[in-house]
Amino acid sequence: MASPSSPSPSDLSAYWMPFTANRDFKAHPRMLVSAEGMYYRDDAGNAVLDGTAGLWCVPLGHSQPRIVSAVQKAVATLDYAPSFQMGHPAAFELADRLRDYTGGRFSQIFFTGSGSESVDSALKIALGYHRARGEPTRTRFIGRERGYHGVGFGGMSVGGIPGNRKTFHASLLPGVDHLQHTHDLTRNAFSRGVPQHGAELADELERLVTLHDASNIAAVIVEPVSGSTGVLIPPVGYLKRLRDICTKHGILLIFDEVITGFGRLGTPFAYDYFDVMPDMVTTAKGVTNGVVPMGAVMVQPHVYDAFMHGPAGIELAHGYTYSGHPLACAAGLATLDIFEQDGILEHAQSVVEYWHDAAFALRDAPNVIDIRAIGMVIGIELAPRAGQPGARAFEAFRRAFADGLLIRVTGDIIALSPPLVIEKAQIDELFDKLGKVLRNLD
Numbered sequence: 137m138a139s140p141s142s143p144s145p146s147d148l149s150a151y152w153m154p155f156t157a158n159r160d161f162k163a164h165p166r167m168l169v170s171a172e173g174m175y176y177r178d179d180a181g182n183a184v185l186d187g188t189a190g191l192w193c194v195p196l197g198h199s200q201p202r203i204v205s206a207v208q209k210a211v212a213t214l215d216y217a218p219s220f221q222m223g224h225p226a227a228f229e230l231a232d233r234l235r236d237y238t239g240g241r242f243s244q245i246f247f248t249g250s251g252s253e254s255v256d257s258a259l260k261i262a263l264g265y266h267r268a269r270g271e272p273t274r275t276r277f278i279g280r281e282r283g284y285h286g287v288g289f290g291g292m293s294v295g296g297i298p299g300n301r302k303t304f305h306a307s308l309l310p311g312v313d314h315l316q317h318t319h320d321l322t323r324n325a326f327s328r329g330v331p332q333h334g335a336e337l338a339d340e341l342e343r344l345v346t347l348h349d350a351s352n353i354a355a356v357i358v359e360p361v362s363g364s365t366g367v368l369i370p371p372v373g374y375l376k377r378l379r380d381i382c383t384k385h386g387i388l389l390i391f392d393e394v395i396t397g398f399g400r401l402g403t404p405f406a407y408d409y410f411d412v413m414p415d416m417v418t419t420a421k422g423v424t425n426g427v428v429p430m431g432a433v434m435v436q437p438h439v440y441d442a443f444m445h446g447p448a449g450i451e452l453a454h455g456y457t458y459s460g461h462p463l464a465c466a467a468g469l470a471t472l473d474i475f476e477q478d479g480i481l482e483h484a485q486s487v488v489e490y491w492h493d494a495a496f497a498l499r500d501a502p503n504v505i506d507i508r509a510i511g512m513v514i515g516i517e518l519a520p521r522a523g524q525p526g527a528r529a530f531e532a533f534r535r536a537f538a539d540g541l542l543i544r545v546t547g548d549i550i551a552l553s554p555p556l557v558i559e560k561a562q563i564d565e566l567f568d569k570l571g572k573v574l575r576n577l578d
C-alpha cells in the first residue's frame with residue numbers, strides 16, 4: 137500500500153461533511169489517506185481493517201488493480217458522453233452484462249448516479265408505469281418504519297428514519313404510508329439467519345389496501361434486509377407475503393438492494409436469497425465496487441414494456457447528466473468480470489459460517505443484547521446507556537478505529553459488512569479487536 141502522499145490538511149473548516157457531527161469531527165478528525173485490499177491506512181500510517189467495505193460499497197476490496205486499470209483506460213479514451221440522445225458502447229455493454237447477472241429476469245437497466253437517485257427514479261417509474269397502463273390514480277407509496285431509501289425527497293418520504301425526516305417533515309411527499317418494521321427483540325433475539333417470528337406483519341399491507349383502495353396505490357418499497365438502520369432481517373415468509381399481496385392488487389413491489397446487491401448475502405441479489413421476485417430493484421454501491429459513483433434501477437419486462445407501448449417520443453422524461461457515465465461503466469464492467477472470474481460469491485459462501493460463528497462468540501460480551509447474522513452482514517445491538525442513546529456504540533466505533541478497525545454504528549447497533557474477499561485470518565483479526573473493545577466498554 138502506498139504511504140501517505142500528502143500531509144493532512146491544516147484547515148478543516150471549508151468542507152461541510154455529510155451525516156457527520158462536524159464540530160465533533162473537526163475537533164477529533166479521523167483521516168484515511170490510502171487503501172488496498174482489506175485495509176485502509178490513516179494519516180499516521182496505521183493500517184485500518186475495513187469492517188464495513190467502505191459504506192457497504194467495496195465488495196472486492198480496495199484499489200483492485202483490474203478496476204484501476206479499466207478506469208484509467210476509460211478516462212483516457214472517452215472521459216464523458218452526454219446521457220441524453222447519445223449513447224456510448226460501455227453503457228449498453230454494462231446494461232447487457234447486468235441483465236445476464238440477474239439471469240435475464242430484469243430485462244432493462246436504467247442508470248443513475250447513486251442509491252438515492254435510484255430510489256427516486258424507481259418511484260417515478262412506478263408512477264409512469266401505472267399512468268401508461270391507464271391507471272393514473274395509482275399514486276400512493278408504501279414504505280416501512282426504519283426503512284432507509286436515501287435522501288432525495290422521494291426516498292426520504294418512503295423511508296422511515298425519524299432523524300432523516302424531522303427537519304423536512306412538512307415537505308415530504310404526500311400519500312405515503314409506512315408498514316411497521318419487523319425488528320422484534322422479544323421474539324427474535326440472537327436469531328442466526330432469518331428470524332422465525334413476524335411474517336404476519338406483512339398483512340398490514342392488506343389493511344392499507346382496504347383503507348385507500350388498490351386503485352390508488354402505486355408501489356411498495358422495502359429493503360430486503362435493512363442495513364443503515366441496523367441490520368434488520370425480515371422474518372421467514374414476510375417478503376413472500378408482501379409479494380403475494382402486491383400481486384393480488386396490481387401494486388408494484390420494489391426491492392431497494394443498494395446494500396444487499398452484489399453479493400452481500402452470498403447471492404447476486406437478496407431476491408435470490410429470499411426467492412421472492414420484485415418488479416423493480418434499486419441498486420448502487422457495489423455495482424462499481426464503490427470506485428466511481430453509480431446507481432441503477434433494474435426492471436422486469438412488463439415495466440419497460442408499459443412505457444414502450446405508448447405514443448412515439450421520449451418515453452420517460454427522467455435522467456441524470458451522469459447516468460451511465462463512461463468511467464462508472466468501465467468500473468462496473470471490471471467489477472462484474474472479477475465477480476465472475478474470481479468466484480467472489482463462492483468465496484463468500486466458503487467463509488460465511490466462520491463469519492457467523494466468530495460473531496456469535498461475542499454473545500456473552502458485556503452490553504450485547506442481540507446479534508443478527510445473514511450472509512456477510514452482522515448486526516450487534518448494544519444496550520443503550522441511560523439517557524444517552526447511541527453513545528455506547530459510538531464509543532466502540534472510536535475505540536475500534538484507534539485500534540485499527542473500521543466499524544459502522546447506527547444508534548446502538550454495530551453493523552459489520554466487510555469486503556466479500558475477507559479471509560479467515562482477517563475475520564479473526566476483526567473479532568479479536570472488536571471483542572477487546574466491547575469487553576472494555578462501560
Ligand code: PMP
Pocket residue numbers: 250251252253255284285286287359363364392393394395420421
Ligand atoms: N437505499 C439504501 C437501502 C441504502 O442503504 C442507501 C445508502 N446507504 C441508499 C438507498 C442511498 O444511497 P446513496 O447514499 O448512494 O444515495
